[in-house]
Amino acid sequence: MVQLTQGPDAAVEGNPTADAHYEHPHPRKGFFTDTSICIGCKACEVACKEWNRNPVDSDYTLSNSSFDNSEGLGADTWRHVAFVEQDRQRVEEARESGRALVSLGMPTLRAPGGGTGGADAGAIRPSARTGARSGPLDGPIDAGLVGGLQAGPDMGGLDVLSSLGSAVDSSAVDITPPDTPEFRWLMSSDVCKHCTNAGCLDVCPTGALFRTEHGTVVVQDDVCNGCGTCVAGCPFGVIERRKDGIAQPKTDRSPAPGVHAEKPSKADKAEKADKAEKPKKNKNSGVAQKCTLCYDRMTDGQTPACAQACPTTSIRYGEREDMVVSAQERVAQLHAQGRTEARLYGANPKDGVGGTGSVFLLLDEPEVYGLPPDPRVPTRDLPRMYARAGIAMAGMVAAAGLAFLGGGRR
Amino acid sequence: MTTSEFDSYRPPEEPRRRRRRDRPDGHEKAGGREQGNRRHRSGLAPSTSDGGREMAMVPEPQFSTTASDSYYGRPIVKAPPWDERVAAYLVCGGIAGGSSLLAFGAQLTGRDVLRRNTRITALAAAGVGAVALVADLGRPERFYNMMRTVKLSSPMSLGSWVLAGFSTGAGVAAAADVDRMLGEKLPLGPLRGMLRAVEAPAGGLAALLGAPLAGYTAVLLSDTAMPTWNDAKDDLPFVFVSSASIAASGIAMITTPVRQTAPARALAVLGVVADVVATRYMEARMDPVAVEPLETGRPGMLMKWSERLAIAGGIGTLLGGRHRVVAAVSGAALVTASAFTRFGVFYAGKDSAQDPRFTVEPQKRRLAARRRAGITDDSITTVR
Ligand code: SF4
Ligand code: SF4
Ligand code: SF4
Numbered sequence: 030m031v032q033l034t035q036g037p038d039a040a041v042e043g044n045p046t047a048d049a050h051y052e053h054p055h056p057r058k059g060f061f062t063d064t065s066i067c068i069g070c071k072a073c074e075v076a077c078k079e080w081n082r083n084p085v086d087s088d089y090t091l092s093n094s095s096f097d098n099s100e101g102l103g104a105d106t107w108r109h110v111a112f113v114e115q116d117r118q119r120v121e122e123a124r125e126s127g128r129a130l131v132s133l134g135m136p137t138l139r140a141p142g143g144g145t146g147g148a149d150a151g152a153i154r155p156s157a158r159t160g161a162r163s164g165p166l167d168g169p170i171d172a173g174l175v176g177g178l179q180a181g182p183d184m185g186g187l188d189v190l191s192s193l194g195s196a197v198d199s200s201a202v203d204i205t206p207p208d209t210p211e212f213r214w215l216m217s218s219d220v221c222k223h224c225t226n227a228g229c230l231d232v233c234p235t236g237a238l239f240r241t242e243h244g245t246v247v248v249q250d251d252v253c254n255g256c257g258t259c260v261a262g263c264p265f266g267v268i269e270r271r272k273d274g275i276a277q278p279k280t281d282r283s284p285a286p287g288v289h290a291e292k293p294s295k296a297d298k299a300e301k302a303d304k305a306e307k308p309k310k311n312k313n314s315g316v317a318q319k320c321t322l323c324y325d326r327m328t329d330g331q332t333p334a335c336a337q338a339c340p341t342t343s344i345r346y347g348e349r350e351d352m353v354v355s356a357q358e359r360v361a362q363l364h365a366q367g368r369t370e371a372r373l374y375g376a377n378p379k380d381g382v383g384g385t386g387s388v389f390l391l392l393d394e395p396e397v398y399g400l401p402p403d404p405r406v407p408t409r410d411l412p413r414m415y416a417r418a419g420i421a422m423a424g425m426v427a428a429a430g431l432a433f434l435g436g437g438r439r
Numbered sequence: 440m441t442t443s444e445f446d447s448y449r450p451p452e453e454p455r456r457r458r459r460r461d462r463p464d465g466h467e468k469a470g471g472r473e474q475g476n477r478r479h480r481s482g483l484a485p486s487t488s489d490g491g492r493e494m495a496m497v498p499e500p501q502f503s504t505t506a507s508d509s510y511y512g513r514p515i516v517k518a519p520p521w522d523e524r525v526a527a528y529l530v531c532g533g534i535a536g537g538s539s540l541l542a543f544g545a546q547l548t549g550r551d552v553l554r555r556n557t558r559i560t561a562l563a564a565a566g567v568g569a570v571a572l573v574a575d576l577g578r579p580e581r582f583y584n585m586m587r588t589v590k591l592s593s594p595m596s597l598g599s600w601v602l603a604g605f606s607t608g609a610g611v612a613a614a615a616d617v618d619r620m621l622g623e624k625l626p627l628g629p630l631r632g633m634l635r636a637v638e639a640p641a642g643g644l645a646a647l648l649g650a651p652l653a654g655y656t657a658v659l660l661s662d663t664a665m666p667t668w669n670d671a672k673d674d675l676p677f678v679f680v681s682s683a684s685i686a687a688s689g690i691a692m693i694t695t696p697v698r699q700t701a702p703a704r705a706l707a708v709l710g711v712v713a714d715v716v717a718t719r720y721m722e723a724r725m726d727p728v729a730v731e732p733l734e735t736g737r738p739g740m741l742m743k744w745s746e747r748l749a750i751a752g753g754i755g756t757l758l759g760g761r762h763r764v765v766a767a768v769s770g771a772a773l774v775t776a777s778a779f780t781r782f783g784v785f786y787a788g789k790d791s792a793q794d795p796r797f798t799v800e801p802q803k804r805r806l807a808a809r810r811r812a813g814i815t816d817d818s819i820t821t822v823r
Binding site: 092094095097100101103111113127130131133228231232233234235236237252253254255256257258260261262263264265266267268269270271314315316317357360361364371372373374375376377379380381382385391394395396397398399400401402403404405407408410411413414415417418420421422423424425426428429430431432433435 | 508509510511513514515516517518519520521536537540541544547548575576577578579581582584585587588590592593594595596598599650651653654655657658659661662663664665668669672673674676677679680681683684702703705706709710713792795798799802803805806810815816817818819820821822823
């Protein structure tokens with residue numbers, strides 16, 4: 030809304046719906062996933078599966094990688110909780126690499142409080158901070174929450190710069206979080222990033238993938254013909270084509286909310302056992318599937334199922350700008366406590382995908398969580414690729430012409 | 440430390456391993472895969488290195504080791520769900536595109552047999568390719584949704600339109616020649632006159648879209664997050680049009696008597712030179728890690744044999760191209776070389792998605808290079 034009336038830069042940076050030419054765009058919605066308070070309960074994974082009625086995606090086998098047996102995002106798993114065990118050395122390394130980010134002379138991103146940089150001061154949404162304090166799920170990290178996790182120094186008014194400065198030169202590695210010192214668990218709930226420049230959406234030939242009025246990226250199940258181009262186009266490996274007939278829920282799924290299930294009789298159960306023999310096709314088999322940011326719930330003004338289910342507010346949902354602001358406040362807070370391993374992922378509008386709708390706070394390098402360290406939307410290079418291909422094609426025509434001119438003798 | 444008679448049943452104590460920390464940024468292990476990734480260590484709590492140690496009942500999860508590590512070695516990007524049918528389409532598209540150019544040349548220079556054969560080749564290859572492409576869809580019955588929109592940002596969309604236009608042109612042109620071949624016995628009635636009238640423009644249309652059909656697939660592959668395909672983006676189109684040229688010429692040399700195939704032989708020789716040079720140049724310019732899938736394993740084998748066959752076919756064409764049998768054998772070598780190139784590139788890209796190393800290492804390298812160059816504001820990881 031406000032962004033669209035600003036300069037083109039503000040529109041592109043703030044809200045990708047500008048590209049989609051919505052007449053009545055809504056504020057861009059997004060997630061802030063704060064992995065530092067995730068407890069790995071997987072409520073989000075389950076809630077997402079249930080709400081979207083996604084089929085099972087494994088044979089209930091153990092993956093032998095910590096407590097993670099769903100292994101990764103895919104056509105049937107739209108939220109995935111990663112578990113990583115790390116020893117102390119690794120924690121120290123992570124702290125070091127985070128500190129290195131600070132000393133890089135970091136980009137002039139928006140300071141906490143909004144704004145898309147100096148030139149676009151007008152784009153600051155006055156509600157950016159206050160808006161974040163509205164709902165219980167959207168609330169900023171308050172002292173109680175943080176205090177419950179660790180005895181951090183009282184941040185008072187969050188004097189970011191000075192506390193950062195002191196964190197850089199004085200706070201030693203010894204300010205360890207009150208965890209087991211030898212060992213830590215990283216848990217992170219991964220999800221589709223709803224990129225500002227989404228590779229999946231760009232390369233989809235049918236227009237099945239589209240940008241919603243909330244700035245999210247959604248597949249239209251009934252349009253997608255399963256060409257699979259989007260799978261390769263996503264720099265984060267999120268979207269996937271659903272297989273048919275193979276993965277089958279062990280029992281029939283519960284009916285839609287509001288519909289009453291009949292009590293299964295004995296005969297029904299026997300019939301069910303019969304049916305279980307031959308796998309039947311999954312809903313949307315052969316079609317690309319991924320997180321919709323609960324488009325159906327959003328349309329009704331509801332919070333996405335995963336965010337609603339999250340007991341620690343590790344997954345927070347709201348207007349993307351507010352999410353970025355909360356994320357920036359949180360990372361400053363952690364740095365001030367000496368936890369320099371904290372860093373944001375996806376909050377930079379200048380990155381390879383133009384910033385992500387789902388912003389993450391990570392406690393180690395992105396690849397440790399299975400995230401690409403420097404993703405770049407492939408279509409950003411497409412004009413150049415077309416140009417190179419054009420030259421090559423011209424060369425082919427020229428070669429053929431030459432062959433006929435030179436090959437005059439028969 | 441406690442001792443009991445049951446201690447003898449314990450498996451022997453393993454010395455606690457410390458991981459090496461001296462790797463500066465993980466590049467060194469480009470050669471050997473991190474074996475430690477899959478290593479199961481026993482003894483979760485390092486302080487208890489004596490008999491008080493807990494027995495591990497389940498395999499221990501590994502700790503992630505170096506900075507270039509990944510999440511349990513799992514892929515970061517996902518390979519497209521394309522199988523060999525798409526690779527076959529890549530081959531067919533090249534043959535079809537190149538053949539239409541030869542057909543148009545033959546049409547202009549009055550080489551009847553060459554024109555007829557290449558037109559039929561073009562149509563058949565485009566037809567087989569299109570069927571393979573549709574069959575590979577998750578929902579083949581919805582293939583027509585490709586024609587729902589024209590989307591410049593999607594090479595697949597543009598390619599579908601190119602294929603549709605090409606097939607129309609090649610189909611009409613080939614129909615005219617087939618009719619002629621059958622002695623004009625088909626009950627076409629007044630249609631025959633129309634067919635004759637549009638035959639030449641249709642051949643022109645097919646020729647116009649021939650090079651795009653042969654080359655767009657390079658953009659289709661490069662415009663993805665698959666490390667090897669994406670990293671080849673600058674030079675892959677040159678490889679693909681060269682290999683299309685040799686494939687089409689090769690088929691023409693098989694199907695057509697030597698007296699009419701001089702242009703095809705010339706194109707074959709030009710194509711071989713371009714193919715070998717472009718492929719080598721491409722590989723030399725790629726990231727040393729991203730190029731690995733193209734040089735090792737099955738794709739590496741295919742690429743190597745592709746080059747050998749192309750050179751052999753080229754030499755055969757040059758020296759013995761006027762001999763019918765030698766020409767046909769050389770032609771077969773060239774077609775095979777082209778197919779190997781495309782299958783090799785296809786597999787390499789899919790393979791490069793399987794190991795996170797191919798995603799992580801080149802990306803870290805380019806990020807570090809940008810930082811060294813003083814560009815520090817475009818990282819996806821920030822602290823503010
Ligand atoms: S993360 Fe992947 S699937 Fe999600 S919007 Fe971005 S490109 Fe698309
Ligand atoms: S699989 Fe479906 S959503 Fe993905 S690119 Fe193809 S048509 Fe679009
Ligand atoms: S927003 Fe909805 S679809 Fe996306 S991960 Fe959460 S619950 Fe699943």
